[in-house]
Amino acid sequence: MNLTLKIWRQKNSADKGALKEYKISNISEDMSFLEMLDVLNEELSEKGEDPVHFDHDCREGICGMCSLYIDGKPHGPQQTTTCQLHMRSFKDGDVITIEPWRAKSFPVLKDLVVDRSSFDRIIQAGGYVSVNTGGVPDANEIPISKSIADLAMDAAQCIGCGACVAACKNASAMLFTSAKISQLALLPQGQVERKVRAEKMVAQMDAEGFGACTNTGACEAECPKGISITNIARMNREYFSAIASSDNV
Numbered sequence: 001m002n003l004t005l006k007i008w009r010q011k012n013s014a015d016k017g018a019l020k021e022y023k024i025s026n027i028s029e030d031m032s033f034l035e036m037l038d039v040l041n042e043e044l045s046e047k048g049e050d051p052v053h054f055d056h057d058c059r060e061g062i063c064g065m066c067s068l069y070i071d072g073k074p075h076g077p078q079q080t081t082t083c084q085l086h087m088r089s090f091k092d093g094d095v096i097t098i099e100p101w102r103a104k105s106f107p108v109l110k111d112l113v114v115d116r117s118s119f120d121r122i123i124q125a126g127g128y129v130s131v132n133t134g135g136v137p138d139a140n141e142i143p144i145s146k147s148i149a150d151l152a153m154d155a156a157q158c159i160g161c162g163a164c165v166a167a168c169k170n171a172s173a174m175l176f177t178s179a180k181i182s183q184l185a186l187l188p189q190g191q192v193e194r195k196v197r198a199e200k201m202v203a204q205m206d207a208e209g210f211g212a213c214t215n216t217g218a219c220e221a222e223c224p225k226g227i228s229i230t231n232i233a234r235m236n237r238e239y240f241s242a243i244a245s246s247d248n249v
Helices: 033-046 117-126 146-156 163-167 174-185 194-207 218-222 230-244
Strands: 003-009 018-024 095-099 108-110
Touching: 018 033, 117 174, 117 194, 146 174, 163 174, 163 218, 174 194, 174 218, 174 230, 194 230
Parallel strands: 003 095
Antiparallel strands: 003 018
């Protein structure tokens, strides 16, 4: 495959940045999208040019690092992570535009790399459970129904890639935050901090500058793990229940 790549190049957070065009040839349709970028970077390095900087780690679709905006969609044309996107999704001669996440709360550091530490601070605000350091409890001491366990596990699949923010016209982080709140609110181990967790995590989300949710559903449609927007409804219930509670007045 022969392709034309229009890639966002930005030296640092202070630089204005711009799209730069690259021609690349002999790309196998069996390559992943990141492997294609590796080939481009090898060619740039051989020419003495600065390689394109992009985030990656596991390349197995479980770490959420490969955050690229491809042809106007987070992670590209398929509902998957960028590292799991293969070049057979494109055609010979295609022009592919590659940009970083576009959100005020995800400032660009260099080229396609953005700072997503705002997600870390949301989790740090309340995404934890109290730990009893006494004896190890029996495995069946706290029974959890399968339906609840399934819902908690579905929410826990969120990898924090930020595709929901990139897909949302308001750059809202409510799908991410609600998934982290839901996975703990549903389980008995998460009940101790249940009320304060919702308040603190929502407050931190707002403090980071993320937008509000207007229920377009774009976040769910683009989420590579299929996190449901029903978690947003659960988060709202958790939050309003917390602020209405006499314990928190």
